[in-house]
Amino acid sequence: MLLIETFRVALQSLWINKLRSSLTILGLVIGILSVVVITTLGNAAQADMTSAFDEYGRGRINVNLLFNANRSVQYRDFFSDDDIDALEGMESDVAAVSPELRRWMNIQHGNKQMRIDMMGVNSNYNKVERIDLIRGRFFTEEDVLGRRNVMVLDEKAARYLFGSVDIIGEVVSLSTGNFSVELMIIGVDKLPDSAILNMAQGDYSYGYMPITVASRMYFTDRYPRFMLQAQEGLDLNIVSERILNLLERRNKERGMYRVFTREGEFNQVTQGLGFLTATVSGIAAISLLVGGIGIMNIMLVSVTERTREIGIRKAIGAKMSVIMLQFLVEAVILSIVGGFLGLLIGGAISFGIVNMLGLPFLISKNSIMLAFLFSTVVGVVFGVYPAHKASKLDPIEALRYE
Amino acid sequence: MIDIKEINKIYKTGNIEVHALKDINLQIQEGEFVAITGPSGSGKSTFMNIIGCLDRATSGIYILDDAMIDDLSDNELASIRNEKIxxxxxxxxLLSRTSALKNVELPMMYAGVPRKxxxxxxxxxxxxxxxxxxxxHKPxxxxxxxxxxxxxxxxxxNKPAIILADEPTGNLDSKSTQEVMDLFKSLNEEGATILIVTHEQEIAEQTKRMITFKDGEIIVDKELKREGNI
Structure with a gap:
């Protein structure tokens, strides 16, 4: 009963000082807004990374020859076709394996040319890495074994060189050092869906050619690296260990290799992102503190201004708790309205940004609750002192106040 | 109704003590119409604050409508002010940005009277x-x-036990003064107990009993014969 009245009176007196009230909550609005925007963007980025990871990286293991190990690298350290075959033989652990020979090359069509990351891989590669062709096909075992001069190009390079993706059957010239080769395009790979990955890649472009063609170009039949897709549901650490054991049996020295799992890399990236989000929100949260101090300041002014009103109310029979409640409710209304506006504006801004970047828009119930909880707490914490001060006023003094 | 025994009020500021009220004894019955007069500094405002439960006496006993006021807490005093005064x-x-109606509703709000x-x-x-x-209308x-x-x-x-008026006509012109005084008189006719603090003799003379303060003491306490009828 009295609480409703108190609410009404509080709203009324805040409404009378509209400009002052809105300026007071501005600090809190900005604080909540920035926390909302930052956490929403952080969450969106993480969700984007996770879905990208689900598409591309689960169960993926890379084994690299280390060029900076204790001793210098020898010919026998590289992986041979026999090694790859042996790995393929681990059928219960391994779904697919592909060696990789990789160089930066010049790719040319007509008078347009660009740098491109060319990867020589085998026909299993599309089981290891997600290959999502928008045109044509990936190469087959026949292409690989027959050393056919074919290649798959990414969408970005296709659009740059040809201005189109309808380029199946076109021939491009690739060169590295003093060696060059002409390859026919048989497929075009789609850009990843993940906005973050696309952004991170910048103008990076890539292509795939049969490993056999790459071998011929680079004059080698051994590979410094292979990629492997583990069978579903296996613990990648155990699979990695088994792979190293196999390599050891095949006379390879354990210390010369480094095993990467995408999961590990992914966790590092998302952890980093999470930490960054938390830190920046923490900094933004400082503005909430500033907002709270703003509320306290204006409430103190209000108490002084309304000393006479407080005196009248007390003389007429308002208890200390009633006066206290009245000012506290005012402070909490200010802070909750500030929190609500911050949430609304922050949500709108982050929706805009996230849409622009093509990220998923996720605003969690938790963060909404947190914003409200936090602004209420700010209101109570910074409202208590002025409210207490008001309730303690001596009615005789207060009535005399001009 | 009001029973005051041996009330003293002493203000202390640093080492200086001011004896504002000295051993005041007074009784006011229900339905009385009393004026308290005296020059400024005579203690009449202090007395008014104590009767109004806005302030406490340093010593003595104050009984208002069967309630012992002296040992009540601040919150209990607020309730007494709300219900009895x-x-x-x-x-x-008056609350300046609030309508006349809402101003009048205010004491009932604190008494918890339902809206309607x-x-x-x-x-x-x-x-x-x-x-x-x-x-x-706003004030x-x-x-x-x-x-x-x-x-x-x-x-x-709130149908109080007593209406306390502190210089109620001090800011009014003579016409309004008479209006307000007539209002008090007729309320008293209807049974309200009214206590007016004033330094104006003409005001005091319109009441039924005049108490005069000087230097913290009651020097005159006399019944007045009402002239004429309302």
Whole structure:
């Protein structure tokens, strides 16, 4: 009963000082807004990374020859076709394996040319890495074994060189050092869906050619690296260990290799992102503190201004708790309205940004609750002192106040 | 109704003690109409604050309507003020941005009277002081006399044991003064106990009993014969 009245009176007196009230909550609005925007963007980025990871990286293991190990690298350290075959033989652990020979090359069509990351891989590669062709096909075992001069190009390079993706059957010239080769395009790979990955890649472009063609170009039949897709549901650490054991049996020295799992890399990236989000929100949260101090300041002014009103109310029979409640409710209304506006504006801004970047828009119930909880707490914490001060006023003094 | 025994009030500022009230003894019965007069500094305002439960005596006993006031907490005093005392101040002390009606409702709000009843009783009180056509006006839209009548309506709306008026005509012209005094007289006719603090002899003479303070003591306490009828 009295609480409703108190609410009404509080709203009324805040409404009378509209400009002052809105300026007071501005600090809190900005604080909540920035926390909302930052956490929403952080969450969106993480969700984007996770879905990208689900598409591309689960169960993926890379084994690299280390060029900076204790001793210098020898010919026998590289992986041979026999090694790859042996790995393929681990059928219960391994779904697919592909060696990789990789160089930066010049790719040319007509008078347009660009740098491109060319990867020589085998026909299993599309089981290891997600290959999502928008045109044509990936190469087959026949292409690989027959050393056919074919290649798959990414969408970005296709659009740059040809201005189109309808380029199946076109021939491009690739060169590295003093060696060059002409390859026919048989497929075009789609850009990843993940906005973050696309952004991170910048103008990076890539292509795939049969490993056999790459071998011929680079004059080698051994590979410094292979990629492997583990069978579903296996613990990648155990699979990695088994792979190293196999390599050891095949006379390879354990210390010369480094095993990467995408999961590990992914966790590092998302952890980093999470930490960054938390830190920046923490900094933004400082503005909430500033907002709270703003509320306290204006409430103190209000108490002084309304000393006479407080005196009248007390003389007429308002208890200390009633006066206290009245000012506290005012402070909490200010802070909750500030929190609500911050949430609304922050949500709108982050929706805009996230849409622009093509990220998923996720605003969690938790963060909404947190914003409200936090602004209420700010209101109570910074409202208590002025409210207490008001309730303690001596009615005789207060009535005399001009 | 009011029973005051051996009340003393001593103010201390640093080493200086001011003996504002000295051994005051006084009884006021229900239905009385009393004026408290005296020069400024005589202690009449201090006395008024104590009777109004805005301040506590340093020593002595104060009984208001069967309640021992001396050992009540601040919050209990607030309740007493709310239920038993109606204040009328020299400077009106109305909430400035609030309508006459809401001002009159205020004491009932703190008494926990339901909304609907509150409004009805406030309307009735405003009708009693002749302001039924001014209920939605804010204090700055009312004349001095009208403001003071709103204050009187607010003072009587909770049916207090006593109405305390502190220089109620001090800020009014002579016409409004008479209006307000006539209002007090007729309220008293209807049975209200009224205590007016004033330094104006003409005001005091319109009451039924005049108590005069000087240097913290009561020097005169006499019944007055009312001249004429209202």
């Amino acid at each position: 109606g204040f009328v101040f020299q400077s009106f002390n 009843e509150r409004k009805e009783r406030a309307m009735e009180a405003l009708r009693r002081v002749g302001l039924e056509d001014r209920v939605d 700055n839209e009312l004349s001095g006399g009208q403001k003071q009548r709103v204050a009187v309506a607010r003072a009587l709306v």
